Amino acid sequence: MNGTSPTKPFNLAIVGGGITGLTLAIVLLQHNVQFTVYEAASKFGEIGAGVGFGPNAIRAMSLISPLVQEAYQRCRTNQWESKQNVWFGARVGDMRKAGDDGTFEYAGRPGMKIGDEMFEIHYPNLEDISGVGGVHRAHFLDQLVHLIPSSVARFGKRLVDVSGATDGSEDVVLHFADGTTAQHTAVLGCDGIKSQTRKSLLGSDTWNAVFSGKCAYRGLVPMTKAIELLGEEKAMNSQIYFGYHGHILTFPIEKGKTMNVVAFASRESWTTPEWVVRVTKEELLADFRTWGPTAIAIISAMERHDVWALFDHPPAPTYYGTKPRICLVGDAAHATTPHQGSGAGMGIEDCYILGNLLGEADSVEDLDRAFKAYDEIRRPRTHKLVTTSKEAGRLWDFELEGHEDDVDALQRNMENRMHWIWNHDLRAELERARVIFRQPA
Ligand SMILES: Cc1cc2nc3c(=O)[nH]c(=O)nc-3n(C[C@H](O)[C@H](O)[C@H](O)COP(=O)(O)OP(=O)(O)OC[C@H]3O[C@@H](n4cnc5c(N)ncnc54)[C@H](O)[C@@H]3O)c2cc1C
Structure with missing residues (x-):
């Protein structure tokens, strides 16, 4: 990771050190953006279970850094040679x-x-990646932790509220359950499905997760x-x-x-x-x-x-706000059911887009433009994942109208429904986001 001193005129708070928060930290380090990660738990950690990543997620990892891709490959489990795809x-x-x-x-x-x-x-088109497969979540997270200096992390910091600073700076103030506060230019909410940053941004309970x-x-x-x-x-x-x-x-x-x-x-x-x-x-x-x-x-x-x-999550009307400055990333923005195995992968894609835009930002005003571009580009794709994933759950359980007991229809549907997720051109998406970012205010 890049070790030179941060040079940007802003200082960000990442709330949550799961897969999304740590991946975003890795992208920001590469761009010399100053940040601190606030994690509620006493250390970074994941549950003892598996997680699978599709080709889009693995491409996103290698676009972020070969080190992230290598971290994944170190944990990945190969299937049989004849079952690689x-x-x-x-x-x-x-x-x-x-x-x-x-x-x-x-x-x-x-x-x-x-x-x-x-x-x-x-899977289609695996030629450009070294392989797909499942990883043990805790082991993968450990690998990401190794790519981040320990000095950026604060543990035992459960966010309970976000407010605007009263010192005329337009900063945000983070309030933690232990009674302490921290002041930053903006908050990047990576705090998962029960996100406090989401509540602070969207206000009403309407946007809480639903069963x-x-x-x-x-x-x-x-x-x-x-x-x-x-x-x-x-x-x-x-x-x-x-x-x-x-x-x-x-x-x-x-x-x-x-x-x-x-x-x-x-x-x-x-x-x-x-x-x-x-x-x-x-x-x-x-x-x-x-x-x-x-x-x-x-x-x-x-x-x-x-x-x-x-x-x-019901579809959020926005992923960012400017008073106070908050931007939602990963599950905090678009928690989905797991039926298409893509929730964490979408979070990694988010980090590539948002992290690169923040890398181009040179002023506090640029932060707002970066958030706007990220929101405009990422919201439709990630909302589509939430909707189609719920449908997939019903399909896999023979509950979807028109597909009951129809194995051929199920096969056709399965073969086609993942293409828009797996075959996504993330580089082109970043270029589209850059165009929005550079538009005059
Ligand atoms: C059964 C199941 C299977 C799944 N399988 C897959 C799969 O195969 N592939 C895939 O891509 N996705 C899968 N997913 C989805 C995936 O687990 C999530 O999309 C992903 O873990 C989200 O990562 P995150 O970092 O955004 O959020 P989280 O993993 O929820 O991390 C949030 C972090 O924020 C911290 N935090 C929370 N609140 C606060 C607070 N107030 N203050 C400070 N810190 C806070 C938490 O302690 C945690 O460290 C699955 C999900 C489920 C439920």
């Missing part, structure tokens, strides 16, 4: 509609049995155990098991030492104030009681049983 192998998971002989009557696919592969979904109708059981299975239960092909390559009102994803992480599992189920409502709740194995199995032996084996082998309520 496979996003998921789609398999039959739920027994509910099996005939007496255990086979399914999907149109054009006679005789399918539980666990059988119906089709594969492939999406789905929840997810997340867990890990040691790979030796997974192979014993499923065989090598299923355990060591990404799979999606389809069912009614639920689906199960598995993919390898930790260089093949662990199989990551996310088992989704539909729910009419979520009434518990906590969004992550420990459940018993019996409660978990109850949601999958009609599923076949493959799914039951996967779920039974999960080492922890936490259920996550999946919320997403």
Whole structure:
């Protein structure tokens, strides 16, 4: 990372040190922008679960810095050589509609049995990147932490409010739960789905996250155990098991030492104030009681049983404000359900665009122009992700009108629906943002 002294006439606060906050910090370091990261927790950290990145996210990483791309590649897990370009192998998971002989009557696919592969979904155009795949979230975050000097981080700083400074400077004042304050030129809100910066910017509760109708059981299975239960092909390559009102994803992480599992189920409502709740194995199995032996084996082998309520954000009318100066990035701006595996990747794209615009800013007025350009360029793409992702969740669970039980329609839809996400030209997007940034006020 660039180590020269900051030269800009502004000083920024990044609130939140997750994947978005740390990636943004890395971009700002390259442009000699002065900033401090305020993190509520006592140290940077991520949960013990997997996260997958699509080709767009990996391209964004390498555009940001080869060091970020290398950090990712150090954590990434390869699938089999023959499966390098496979996003998921789609398999039959739920027994509910099996005939007496255990086979399914999907149109054009006679005789399918539980666990059988119906089709594969492939990534297009991987020539320009070294590979896609899942990583262990905590390990990836550790790699990002190594790219940032420890002097920029303040821990135990839970933001509770943002106000305008009263000293005539037009600065923002950050108020923390420990009673302390900090003054900066602007706040970059990277504080996730329950974002306080979002509340400070948008004011009303209308823009709070809403329950999406789905929840997810997340867990890990040691790979030796997974192979014993499923065989090598299923355990060591990404799979999606389809069912009614639920689906199960598995993919390898930790260089093949662990199989990551996310088992989704539909729910009419979520009434518990906590969004992550420990459940018993019996409660978990109850949601999958009609599923076949493959799914039951996967779920039974999960080492922890936490259920996550999946919320997403209504589309924010803006991602920035100038009084006080706040700009939202990553999940704070556009938290999405995970059904297209792209929430964190979109946050990384945000960082590339916003970080580069801030790198070109030479005055406080330029900050506002950078925020405006970022907002105009990023809001439509990221809102589209939130909407299409919710739809994908219903599609994967055979709940989407016109797609019930239609495996061919499901395959066609899966093959096409990710292209606008994966094949995005982020460099061209930055050029469009630069044009807006340079327009006279
Ligand atoms: C089940 C599931 C599976 C997913 N799978 C994928 C996937 O495969 N691929 C993908 O791209 N995305 C996936 N996502 C989405 C992805 O997890 C998020 O998009 C991503 O983690 C958001 O990163 P972030 O840094 O913006 O927010 P967060 O990860 O939420 O980080 C926010 C940070 O801010 C801190 N913070 C919060 N409030 C405050 C405060 N008031 N003051 C100070 N600090 C604060 C937090 O402690 C945290 O460190 C998944 C999500 C779920 C729920």
